[in-house]
Amino acid sequence: MPSMNVESFNLDHRTVSAPYVRVADVKQLPLGDVLTKYDVRFCQPNKDHLEMPAVHSIEHTFAECVRDHSDDVVDFSPMGCQTGFYLLIAAQPDVPATIELVAQTFQDILEATEVPAANEVQCGWGANHSLEAAQTAVKAMLAQKNTWDQVVAP
Ligand SMILES: [Zn+2]
Secondary structure (H helix, E strand, O other), X not given: OOOOOOHHHHOOOOOEOOOEEEEEEEEEOOOOOEEEEEEEEOOOOOOOOOXXXXXXXXXXXXXXXXXXXXXOEEEEEEOOOOOEXXXXXXXXXXXXXXXXXXXXXHHHHHHOOOOOOOOOOOOOOOOOOOHXXXXXXXXXXXXOHHHOOOOEOO
């Protein structure tokens, strides 16, 4: 296949072993700052996916809670294929530290009693949420934390 502009379009999704946390892109900005984009993958591509209410509630709760642990988070957004999320951090790549940050935030999600901003004022589809489904997905991924740094099956 020809080389494409988007990093993940050059990733062979058949070879990865989810769940994992990997560096998808590193951008050196003109003034010297560095942006690192992480692929936080919950589900094995083309085998499994999250339902949208789970994706949406993970997105809201993670986005709110992760900023309690780091001032460097720029963005946390779902992948359209519903198998994971992109986490954008204004710092040099550091997979072990990012794994700890993600795990800490997952713990917050497990302890949450409601999804932040799940209403018509603060969200574009406030009814499309499931905290229970989000917690189930996060719990399953957290259970495999010891292999999050292994992107390809051994
Ligand atoms: Zn929303």
